[in-house]
Amino acid sequence: MARSSKGEAIIGISGWRYAPWRGVFYPKTLTQARELAFASRQFGGIELNGSFYSLQKPEYYASWYAQTPPGFIFSVKGSRFITHRLRLRGVEQALANFLASGIFNLRDKLGPFLWQLPPSERFDAGKLEAFLALLPRDGEAAMRLARRRDARLRGRARLALDPAQRLRHALEVRHESFVDARFVRLLRRHGIAAVVADTAGKWPYFEDLTADFVYVRLHGDKQLYASGYADAALDRWAARIDAWRRGSEHGDARRIGGAAPRRRARDVYCFFDNDVKVHAPFDAHGLMRRLGLRAADWPAPLERLA
Numbered sequence: 001m002a003r004s005s006k007g008e009a010i011i012g013i014s015g016w017r018y019a020p021w022r023g024v025f026y027p028k029t030l031t032q033a034r035e036l037a038f039a040s041r042q043f044g045g046i047e048l049n050g051s052f053y054s055l056q057k058p059e060y061y062a063s064w065y066a067q068t069p070p071g072f073i074f075s076v077k078g079s080r081f082i083t084h085r086l087r088l089r090g091v092e093q094a095l096a097n098f099l100a101s102g103i104f105n106l107r108d109k110l111g112p113f114l115w116q117l118p119p120s121e122r123f124d125a126g127k128l129e130a131f132l133a134l135l136p137r138d139g140e141a142a143m144r145l146a147r148r149r150d151a152r153l154r155g156r157a158r159l160a161l162d163p164a165q166r167l168r169h170a171l172e173v174r175h176e177s178f179v180d181a182r183f184v185r186l187l188r189r190h191g192i193a194a195v196v197a198d199t200a201g202k203w204p205y206f207e208d209l210t211a212d213f214v215y216v217r218l219h220g221d222k223q224l225y226a227s228g229y230a231d232a233a234l235d236r237w238a239a240r241i242d243a244w245r246r247g248s249e250h251g252d253a254r255r256i257g258g259a260a261p262r263r264r265a266r267d268v269y270c271f272f273d274n275d276v277k278v279h280a281p282f283d284a285h286g287l288m289r290r291l292g293l294r295a296a297d298w299p300a301p302l303e304r305l306a
Helices: 032-039 058-067 080-085 092-100 103-109 125-134 139-146 181-190 231-245 280-290
Strands: 009-014 045-048 073-077 110-116 169-172 196-198 213-218 267-272
Touching: 009 280, 032 058, 045 267, 058 103, 073 103, 073 267, 080 092, 080 110, 092 103, 092 139, 103 110, 103 139, 110 213, 125 181, 213 231, 231 267, 231 280, 267 280
Parallel strands: 009 045, 009 267, 045 073, 073 110, 110 169, 196 213, 213 267
Antiparallel strands: none
């Protein structure tokens, strides 16, 4: 069978448990316990945010896996203890605990890891190089690191993953000092995706392609976390994603470094984080329609989610 000339596009939302969404995106008759089952049949993927705030339990990840359809993808947000508290220094133990906490229960639904740095974190090439070198790129390396968990994870860890499973990582930065060609070269050397983050102009915006996939976060183009995307904006993002999927770049791409080498195809993960006024799920639907994408069951008949 001939390979497609396009990479895969996963369009989704950042998180799914939001009270204002109930009765607007989620039907009034839908119980909170069924929200993930409903949302996962509307989109191709969801960013897991809880993993950023604290170590989740193995049974949580197993439940999320069971509630979602085949082919669904979870992006896992890296622990803020690693990125915000330790500031990427001396993180080996914390990274082992994070990986051992149950993430492997996502199995084949485990998508990219998202590492978000705080706005006060400046570009430090040496520190970043050391951190990126620690990140496991396959299941075997992840299991090896997870086995170094400390006593707190004894009896509540998940240590088994397909050794050959490929692991991807994306980095979202928010300090102007990262607008530096050395940063782009560093990510390309390690194959880490620089997150394309639309933040209503609050933090740096760039579209440098640094890996064999692209990771996009849409936080709102006019008001952070709150504004929706108009038709023209969704058209613009659809055009960009289509170019990235084909292995190229859009003609007016804003870059820090030079253009990336052209590839046959790139996978694209795009998550809407403009959740405050319930724009995210509807904007995600609009972008999916423009790209000719359908999720597992759209819309999801409620009787199948009981």
